Amino acid sequence: MNIVLIGYMASGKSKIGKELGKILSYDFKDLDNVIENGENKTVREIFEDSGELYFRKKEKEYLDALLKQSSNTIIALGGGTPCYYNTMDTLIEDKSLKTVYLNVTIPVLVNRLNNETSKRPLIAHIKTDALLTEFIGKHLFERVPFYNKAEFKIDANGDVDGIVENILLRLF
Template identity: 30%
Template sequence: MTTRHILLIGFMGTGKSTVGEQLARNLNYAFVDLDAEIVKQVGRTIPDIFAQDGEVFFREQESRILARLLRDRTRLLVIATGGGVVLDEANRKLMREHGAVIQLTAAEETIVQRVSQDRNRPLLQGDAASRVRKLMLERQGLYDFAHLIVPTDHLTVEQINERIEAHLVNEKAY
């Protein structure tokens, strides 16, 4: 089993938080939802942060908090990242160096179905389907540094975690 942090990356709506909570319980790791940690430390909701300070400020906080979490050697963490954490090359490098990186994927239609009613997603204001499509195109290839890719469309949380845990048991390349 890994002795490193586990990072769940992927586009919004792929199940990172849901999978991460259960994975952390299974492995007896601490769970951190990066977006929730940003809200806690900044003291405002993500829509408020975007509205008042903009996406650049949000991404700066995201990078700062991610770096702090990855350098934590007092506990093992499962970290569910936000979908845009991969926009910063330094974040991608840091995650790859300090953890086992697992990408969760889903088809565009699945993502639209999962996130279209979520009002806490400032990047989806307006037509959610067209925004998802545009963002997926913009982020194409940015998740490719993951050690493992798990499609989540037709799997239960338990099945996803079984795949991740099997990979971690067999990992030799980290």
């Protein structure tokens, strides 16, 4: 079984995925890292050099390949991955994996992203908390319908250990 973690940027997909992987003795793959290794560029460089649409196409290709070659793997998707092509429908139809939405409130996301805007291409241009709050709110409004298709919805506002425990209780 593969476990796919979805949620907005800074929802904890990588941190929680690594911890789940340790506990379950599963491999952990961060889709953004897989793309960066395959393209020999950072996500930011891909966005800058080729644009978001190119990135989304590559994201889909790498995810499809990863799902075909992986078993007993925790896969952390990028925040937008479930929203493009038919990715979310494909994931929920695949009975060999479980989808987990890490749901985080806007204030917690703003707090987590506050000092990371330069590292994240979609928000690199945002300079104030008010603008970041507005951006996240609009973005979540667009993305939540995709995220909510996940089989499991987990409150991910707390500490990593509590979130991981909640996921394990729901999955097994």
